[in-house]
Amino acid sequence: MAKIHIPVSEETLKIRRLEKERQELQIVIKGLTRSNLRQQILNDEIQGEDLIDIMYAFPIYEVGKLYKEGDLFHYHQVLYEVIQEHTSQEDWIPSENPALYKVKTPEGIIAEWVQPLGSHDAYQTDDVVKHKDKKWISVIDDNVWEPGVYGWEIYTG
Numbered sequence: 001m002a003k004i005h006i007p008v009s010e011e012t013l014k015i016r017r018l019e020k021e022r023q024e025l026q027i028v029i030k031g032l033t034r035s036n037l038r039q040q041i042l043n044d045e046i047q048g049e050d051l052i053d054i055m056y057a058f059p060i061y062e063v064g065k066l067y068k069e070g071d072l073f074h075y076h077q078v079l080y081e082v083i084q085e086h087t088s089q090e091d092w093i094p095s096e097n098p099a100l101y102k103v104k105t106p107e108g109i110i111a112e113w114v115q116p117l118g119s120h121d122a123y124q125t126d127d128v129v130k131h132k133d134k135k136w137i138s139v140i141d142d143n144v145w146e147p148g149v150y151g152w153e154i155y156t157g
Helices: 010-042 049-057
Strands: 072-075 078-082 101-103 126-130 135-140 153-154
Touching: 010 049, 010 072, 049 078, 072 153
Parallel strands: none
Antiparallel strands: 072 078, 078 101, 126 135, 135 153
8 A cells, every 4th residue: 555645845844953952951941940940849849828839749659669858749739848867757747747757738728729630639628719709718639630629618707
């Protein structure tokens, strides 16, 4: 069977090249941006709601991972700084271990809802989020549902 050759315009080729360059540049920028953001956060140059906007640029907390002093991660809508090198353990929950982790996210700021990827970053009972111009509170543990669908109530607090 003969292959059909469909001519591609110069404009289409240019768009493809630009798209590839944009993707490559995004990879570089992401690495540089995370590094710059990390330093600005550690120096307390970024605070308040700005931290909420960039929190998800950092990885999710993992059990069994070697954390070094100055590492940043997020856990249950809170950004943490590692203040002592260690390998994380299941019973060393960031929110309950100020000897290992420093909270960088100010209290009282409510983060936008983000679709959990699995049980490791699912919302827990009493987690509060913003979604579609409303505040929601999770009424179940391991909640991966979108607010308004299941497991959430409108938050009035």
